[in-house]
Amino acid sequence: MRIGQGFDVHTFAKGESLIVGGVNIPYEWGLKGHSDADVLLHAIADACLGAIAEGDIGHHFPDTDPTFSGADSAGLLKDVYALVEGKGYTLGNLDCTIVAEKPKMAPYISPMREKIAELLQAEISQVNVKATTSEKMGFTGRKEGMAAMVTVLLQNKSCS
Numbered sequence: 001m002r003i004g005q006g007f008d009v010h011t012f013a014k015g016e017s018l019i020v021g022g023v024n025i026p027y028e029w030g031l032k033g034h035s036d037a038d039v040l041l042h043a044i045a046d047a048c049l050g051a052i053a054e055g056d057i058g059h060h061f062p063d064t065d066p067t068f069s070g071a072d073s074a075g076l077l078k079d080v081y082a083l084v085e086g087k088g089y090t091l092g093n094l095d096c097t098i099v100a101e102k103p104k105m106a107p108y109i110s111p112m113r114e115k116i117a118e119l120l121q122a123e124i125s126q127v128n129v130k131a132t133t134s135e136k137m138g139f140t141g142r143k144e145g146m147a148a149m150v151t152v153l154l155q156n157k158s159c160s
């Protein structure tokens with residue numbers, strides 16, 4: 001068994017899409033990044049890479065590489081999960097926390113769990129996504145950006 005944790009932050013900007021956990025969310029602000037800036041999928045990718053001691057997302061997909069400009073983070077996560085499987089592991093479970101003052105994430109939690117489970121070839125019951133505000137404090141509280149934290153447990157394929 002291996003455990004990993006991931007954390008990511010992206011800033012809100014006008015004229016950008018808001019894609020979180022692979023789900024498009026209608027909102028007046030979107031998230032800015034070199035890729036599509038899916039803060040949750042990036043934190044999941046980092047948690048998976050951490051669990052297999054393979055560095056981080058920026059190491060595998062540098063933000064200086066034009067290949068990843070506007071990249072679909074779902075594709076990046078699929079590539080990361082292929083590395084996980086190549087090392088002989090499969091998802092045990094995943095627990096995610098999104099920190100955002102706005103928008104309200106509750107309506108999008110189920111579609112996010114479904115999308116993440118699909119990307120990681122897992123059951124929805126293996127994926128939890130929750131959201132919290134930071135009670136108007138800090139950069140998330142000022143609605144300057146969004147953060148996501150993830151803990152992942154991987155299990156040996158032979159034991160699953």
Ligand SMILES: Nc1ccn([C@@H]2O[C@H](COP(=O)(O)O)[C@@H](O)[C@H]2O)c(=O)n1
Nearest residue numbers: 100101102103104105106131132133134
């Ligand atoms: N962006 C968010 C933030 C929170 N929620 C939901 O609201 C509940 C209460 O949030 P607090 O920060 O006041 O604890 C939280 O447990 C979430 O269910 C949300 O949907 N979207």
Ligand SMILES: C[C@@]1(CO)OP(=O)(O)OP(=O)(O)OC[C@H]1O
Nearest residue numbers: 033034035042058061062063068
């Ligand atoms: C995903 C990558 C690559 O396009 O770019 P960003 O969208 O800026 O995201 P970040 O979370 O800073 O992670 C690393 C990157 O290299």
